[in-house]
Amino acid sequence: MRNESLIETLMPKVIEIVQEVGDFIITERRNFDMKRVEEKSPRNLVSYVDKTAEEMLIDELSLLLPNSTFVSEEFHSIEILDELSWIIDPLDGTTNFVHNFPLYTVSIALAIEQELMLGIVYDPLHKEMFHAIREHGAYLNERQIHVSKTNSLNDSLWATGFPYQDFGKLKEYVDFFYHLIKVSHGVRRLGSAAADLAWTACGRVDGFYEYGLSPWDVAGGVIIVQEAGGKITNFTGGEEVLFSKEIIASNNLIHDEFLDNFEKIYFSI
Ligand code: 2AM
Ligand code: CA
Numbered sequence: 001m002r003n004e005s006l007i008e009t010l011m012p013k014v015i016e017i018v019q020e021v022g023d024f025i026i027t028e029r030r031n032f033d034m035k036r037v038e039e040k041s042p043r044n045l046v047s048y049v050d051k052t053a054e055e056m057l058i059d060e061l062s063l064l065l066p067n068s069t070f071v072s073e074e075f076h077s078i079e080i081l082d083e084l085s086w087i088i089d090p091l092d093g094t095t096n097f098v099h100n101f102p103l104y105t106v107s108i109a110l111a112i113e114q115e116l117m118l119g120i121v122y123d124p125l126h127k128e129m130f131h132a133i134r135e136h137g138a139y140l141n142e143r144q145i146h147v148s149k150t151n152s153l154n155d156s157l158w159a160t161g162f163p164y165q166d167f168g169k170l171k172e173y174v175d176f177f178y179h180l181i182k183v184s185h186g187v188r189r190l191g192s193a194a195a196d197l198a199w200t201a202c203g204r205v206d207g208f209y210e211y212g213l214s215p216w217d218v219a220g221g222v223i224i225v226q227e228a229g230g231k232i233t234n235f236t237g238g239e240e241v242l243f244s245k246e247i248i249a250s251n252n253l254i255h256d257e258f259l260d261n262f263e264k265i266y267f268s269i
Contacts, residue, residue: 022124197221
């Protein structure tokens with residue numbers, strides 16, 4: 001198949017580009033100056049590192065695939081996917097980065113004819129490169145990864161993020177959070193949605209849910225979770241997650257049980 005060989009040829013080159021951007025991010029963190037952070041709003045910290053890393057990705061990925069377009073936060077935010085679209089987040093976990101909380105990632109996905117075909121989530125501090133090609137499995141560096149085998153909500157560990165702009169569903173969200181911590185092993189808050197997804201893919205957590213996210217926060221991680229054997233839906237169990245601003249990722253085994261619990265509380269108010 002033409003697309004398949006194209007992607008297999010692309011993957012090592014994209015990994016190299018992402019590594020370069022990761023090195024840049026680490027160097028910049030060493031020299032990081034709080035005064036150079038632009039505060040768009042008190043909760044929306046955007047650093048010059050984001051912007052430069054994004055320029056690096058766009059320049060280099062455009063050279064790899066000259067007819068491709070970009071979906072990303074800073075420069076090219078669009079709501080549709082073209083025939084060849086990169087969906088990129090040069091620095092996911094900006095708030096972690098700014099505070100030197102050591103977890104932030106570079107997230108890249110390639111959609112061909114609107115289908116996610118390649119995904120990368122790179123944690124440059126820990127040198128963890130999560131990557132997946134559609135129907136070729138998911139990997140952490142050289143090792144193939146799989147979601148966990150936990151088969152009940154009672155035994156499960158979750159990751160989430162808290163809403164930061166859209167507080168419309170905050171009460172429902174917190175009510176569900178209150179419920180989940182009582183019926184599971186607990187809930188973690190990592191601060192990078194791409195890492196939450198990558199960590200679901202390799203079984204460090206059994207699932208992840210959040211709302212208010214954008215396509216670039218989740219695209220790379222979505223295909224990695226799917227290729228690791230996990231399941232991804234929106235809050236009503238539907239498949240659209242890139243533009244729906246809602247996501248539930250799990251090891252598949254506990255997805256329905258989570259959704260049952262979630263729907264009863266989140267949609268009951
Ligand atoms: P970001 O670091 O690229 O902004 C944390 O729950 C997740 O939400 C991160 O993936 C983070 O991505 C995303 N997010 C998007 N906008 C945010 C904001 N204004 N404040 C905090 N997190 C934000
Ligand atoms: Ca992000």
